[in-house]
Amino acid sequence: MKIGVLxxxxxxxxxxxxxxxxxxxxxxxxxxPSKLAQFVARHAPARAGGFADAAAFGELVVLAVKGxxxxxxxxxxxxxxxxxxxxxxxxxxxxxxxPTEGVLRFFTSxxxxxxxxxxxxxxxxxxxxxxxxxxxxNMVDPALPGGPPTMFICGNDEAAKRAVTALLGELGWESAxxxxxxxxxxxxxxxxxxxxxxxxxxxxxxxxxxxxxD
Numbered sequence: 001m002k003i004g005v006l007x008x009x010x011x012x013x014x015x016x017x018x019x020x021x022x023x024x025x026x027x028x029x030x031x032x033p034s035k036l037a038q039f040v041a042r043h044a045p046a047r048a049g050g051f052a053d054a055a056a057f058g059e060l061v062v063l064a065v066k067g068x069x070x071x072x073x074x075x076x077x078x079x080x081x082x083x084x085x086x087x088x089x090x091x092x093x094x095x096x097x098x099p100t101e102g103v104l105r106f107f108t109s110x111x112x113x114x115x116x117x118x119x120x121x122x123x124x125x126x127x128x129x130x131x132x133x134x135x136x137x138n139m140v141d142p143a144l145p146g147g148p149p150t151m152f153i154c155g156n157d158e159a160a161k162r163a164v165t166a167l168l169g170e171l172g173w174e175s176a177x178x179x180x181x182x183x184x185x186x187x188x189x190x191x192x193x194x195x196x197x198x199x200x201x202x203x204x205x206x207x208x209x210x211x212x213x214d
Contacts, residue, residue: 001167002024002057002059003024003058003061004028005026005054005058006054006074007063009065010136011136013028014139016028018139018141018171020043025045026045027047028040028046028047029077033048033049033050060085060087061077061086064091071117074118084124085125085126086157086159086160089128091115093106094106099195102199102200113185114184115184115188116181119156126156126157128161128163129183129188132187133190133191133193138205142173142207144207149209150174150209152176153176154177154179154180154181154187174210176210190208
């Protein structure tokens, strides 16, 4: 599959490298593609271009930028380039403020998630929340003692969620579908919970697991 990754930070590069490892074609989109030259050389056949280039390239697109830059990245990618495609939203609405007792601050409320804002910004895209509740080190092929961890996902389009679930399975995850886009109001704050052990105790290697009784 062709995957466009919007972003050039740690999360974007980790996912891009993981997609290449698992046999996908990847293009990263960024304001300055030249700064990804070394990364692209190490992870051939990955390539780099602008936001619109990567969005047009991908059959599936991953949004992996800072939450404060997410809406602008979507606009730069272009609604025409994202229309009808699954768009994995890996962002979190983290405010530009320090945590308090290990608790991050969000610029959204529990009445509206960042993903819902992005879906309104680009209604033609098929957004699916994923990859926002774990650190980059465990995003691809997580090897944890408790077995495959759980990625909580949500979105309005069932076909898009199936595509994302399949991709997560390739990368070593089980998925738990929490429903429509409104569920991102609950999934995005998992980032806050995930980060607390890191900020308080420098523990950053955990992941969430949903246990069920059959």
